[in-house]
Amino acid sequence: MLSGTAEYALRAVVCLARRPGGGPVRASDLAGAVDVPRNYLGKILHDLVRAGILKSTRGKHGGFQLAVPAHQLPLIRVVGLFDEIGREQRRCLLGRPECSDGDPCPVHSRWKECADQVQRFFGETTVGDVLDGGRLGSGDPAPGPCD
């Protein structure tokens, strides 16, 4: 569903969001916490900084922090940097170059329901929602990888 890179980014951001005001987190620490190769994570974090999702500080006590409140950060903004969530799911399953509501292929409407739900999920769920344990409050959500 998500590429490895996008999943790494999501894990890292969620992990950062779990540290309330605790100052910057070093890439190395983050890499250990989310179990992603140190150097590769560095690149991903850098991408997130350039996108304005994280901010970085260099030198001693430097590291990465969220640049946006977790509740104002939909997952698509993280994941969408690396994967094409909307467009990709919306491509015609049968490869027709044009496939829209007005000019549908035989499976268009049924597939669209799936594509829409996926896009809604990533568009409407925020990193903050993830921290809160999702919307359903299912009693006993297990801790994530960053506790």
Added chain:
Amino acid sequence: MLSGTAEYALRAVVCLARRPGGGPVRASDLAGAVDVPRNYLGKILHDLVRAGILKSTRGKHGGFQLAVPAHQLPLIRVVGLFDEIGREQRRCLLGRPECSDGDPCPVHSRWKECADQVQRFFGETTVGDVLDGGRLGSGDPAPGPCD
């Protein structure tokens, strides 16, 4: 969503299903009809044969045919040869090794709805449904790539 290979396979199978009793279709013809590289399609068709979805005949007037009635062929059986539809969507978005209904991560239940819908789509839609223009009979379904 689907890998290129899986999409190619799906297009080819749908295309074959559109030829009612017309005998075998050559890989070259199929490649032209569904716009997939000839040699690469050959491999994919071969995989479909080994999976029992197509049958092939060699020599003059040879080619590929469906080995299964289109209405008894769910899309997952085609696509699942190349992509891991069920397992892949079901992997924890946050990378937790164990993530289930009993031991959910914060987004488990919300994501599960998406994953289930995707899996239902591929599991319940058959190639025959595709030919019939989907289940909704949406008035004026446009022709697929094989008419």
Added chain:
DNA sequence: CGATATTATCATGAAGTTGTCGTGAATTTA
């Protein structure tokens, strides 16, 4: 049988993704 048509299979290459390494730039501390 011999010629031709077609799939089957293997070797190879191109391109994208994932991961590593080394060096430079910025910041802090002494």
Added chain:
DNA sequence: TAAATTCACGACAACTTCATGATAATATCG
């Protein structure tokens, strides 16, 4: 200023996916 710490960034290696080409195996037809 000098040293230490940390991110920034480019080069490159490994692996997977996508694609091509050549050859072998099999079937048909005269």
